[in-house]
Amino acid sequence: MVFSDRSTGPSLSELTEGRVLERIFPRLPLASAALLGPGDDCAMLRAPDGRYVVTTDMMVHGPDFREAWSTPFDLGWKAAATNLSDVAAMGARPTGLVIALAVPDHYSVSVLENFADGVRAACAELAPGCGVVGGDLSTSRTFTIAVTAFGDLEGRSAVLRSGARVGDIVAVSGTLGAAARGLSLLFAEGVNETGEPDAERAGQLRERHPDTVGIQLAPRPPIGDGAIAAHAGVTAMMDLSDGLALDASRLARASGVTLSLESAKLGPADEAVLHGGEDHGLLACFPADADLPTRFRRIGVVSAPSDSDVTLDGAPLDARGWDPYANWDGNAG
Ligand SMILES: [Mg+2]
Numbered sequence: 001m002v003f004s005d006r007s008t009g010p011s012l013s014e015l016t017e018g019r020v021l022e023r024i025f026p027r028l029p030l031a032s033a034a035l036l037g038p039g040d041d042c043a044m045l046r047a048p049d050g051r052y053v054v055t056t057d058m059m060v061h062g063p064d065f066r067e068a069w070s071t072p073f074d075l076g077w078k079a080a081a082t083n084l085s086d087v088a089a090m091g092a093r094p095t096g097l098v099i100a101l102a103v104p105d106h107y108s109v110s111v112l113e114n115f116a117d118g119v120r121a122a123c124a125e126l127a128p129g130c131g132v133v134g135g136d137l138s139t140s141r142t143f144t145i146a147v148t149a150f151g152d153l154e155g156r157s158a159v160l161r162s163g164a165r166v167g168d169i170v171a172v173s174g175t176l177g178a179a180a181r182g183l184s185l186l187f188a189e190g191v192n193e194t195g196e197p198d199a200e201r202a203g204q205l206r207e208r209h210p211d212t213v214g215i216q217l218a219p220r221p222p223i224g225d226g227a228i229a230a231h232a233g234v235t236a237m238m239d240l241s242d243g244l245a246l247d248a249s250r251l252a253r254a255s256g257v258t259l260s261l262e263s264a265k266l267g268p269a270d271e272a273v274l275h276g277g278e279d280h281g282l283l284a285c286f287p288a289d290a291d292l293p294t295r296f297r298r299i300g301v302v303s304a305p306s307d308s309d310v311t312l313d314g315a316p317l318d319a320r321g322w323d324p325y326a327n328w329d330g331n332a333g
Contacts, residue, residue: 002199003067003143007108012103017137020109027116029123031097031131033152043133045096045150052095053151053158055086061143068197069186070217072111076118077144077218082241083149084127085219085280088226089239091159092151094130097123099147102140112137118218126223156230164236164255164285168302173225173282173295175215175265176244180276180322182216185209221280228293229284237284242277245310247323251283252309259310261300261317269312277322 004011012020025038036044045052059065059079070078080097087094099119103112116132123130190202190213204220206213221239229237236255240247248259263269286292286304 001026003072003104003107003111005108005110009108009113011106012109012112014107015109019203020112020137023109024116026114027120029120029131031096031133032129034131034133035190038132038134040333043096043098045133047152049153049155051153053087053090053092053153054084054148056146056148057083057086058147059145066197067143067282068199069190069202071118072114073118073121074217076115076120078118079121079145079147080119080122080168081126081219081305082280083147084130084223085221085239085241086121087149087151088221088223089159089237089282090151090153091230091234091237092153093157093227094127094149094151094223096133096150097147099132099135099144099145100138101135102138102144104141104143105139106228107143118210154227156227158226159226159230159234159237161238161251161254162168164251164257164259164302165287166257166302166304167288168235168285168286169290169292169298170248170259170261170300170302171286171292171296171298172240172244173222173229173284173293173297175281176240177221177270177272177274177279178212178215179219179280180243180272180277182209182212182214183276183278184272185213186216187224202320203229216278219278219280222282222295225282225293225295229282229286229296231291233287233290235285235287237282239282240277240279243272243321244283245317246277246319247283248313248317249309249319251285255285255302256305258303258308259300260303260314261310261312263313265297265299274312275318275320275322297301
């Protein structure tokens with residue numbers, strides 16, 4: 001849909017904030033941990049073990065998404081998924097989301113309704129029980145999405161990036177390189193003759209390439225695997241938002257070790273797999289004698305610190321990855 005398509009409902013400028021919220025609230029997922037949901041000045045969430053993890057992540061039109069390529073449903077899905085993924089990376093179970101949106105006021109109200117539907121679908125599939133407990137709406141010429149996520153550690157220790165030990169197994173859960181392949185396809189073929197992002201071409205591409213373009217637009221991170229890894233004795237973990245090489249270098253540096261990756265375990269150890277971002281899988285280290293949980297696959301070992309934070313088959317691997325500043329042309333359509 002076109003975001004300003006008036007046939008799908010009045011524009012935001014034609015409604016009061018109260019009327020807009022009335023249309024959105026019933027579509028949002030309820031949080032099972034909420035003692036008090038949206039409607040008061042604050043929500044109130046249960047924190048059964050006395051601690052909670054909290055994270056926030058923004059998506060801004062231009063550096064983070066293109067309206068021609070993503071539907072409002074996709075944006076709701078992706079904004080939820082990327083935040084849920086950070087909660088999972090701590091070994092926690094997501095409990096609640098707070099969402100703030102700044103939206104051009106000529107947009108149809110259906111944009112926010114569909115965004116809410118995307119958030120609800122992502123929570124239902126990826127993190128059942130997690131819901132939206134509050135938020136804020138404003139207007140801006142640039143569509144801006146800010147999500148804050150909370151999670152429950154259920155009595156476990158938080159899993160940090162700094163716990164990897166020499167001899168540990170390095171493993172991943174989730175896709176590697178799929179989102180980056182999807183983005184390359186969109187830039188190559190999801191544009192019109194003048195190079196502008198094109199909704200129709202993007203839609204056709206997505207139908208042909210659900211496992212890459214579909215993952216780029218609506219990633220399916222293995223959220224439940226965070227708590228499963230924690231139960232299995234994971235020593236260090238993070239989500240793969242900026243690419244395997246860059247994120248592995250961050251974990252290696254935090255732990256004071258080298259991550260020695262093995263190309264034979266990576267499938268095609270190409271640019272997308274090594275340096276592509278936005279898959280939001282989990283990178284995790286487990287003790288050498290641990291039974292890897294089902295969806296985790298071994299991709300290397302933790303070695304003693306060396307000149308390189310990350311190696312591939314023994315050779316230094318450049319810590320290069322997804323960078324919203326480097327990838328934004330400043331003039332996105
Ligand atoms: Mg992260």
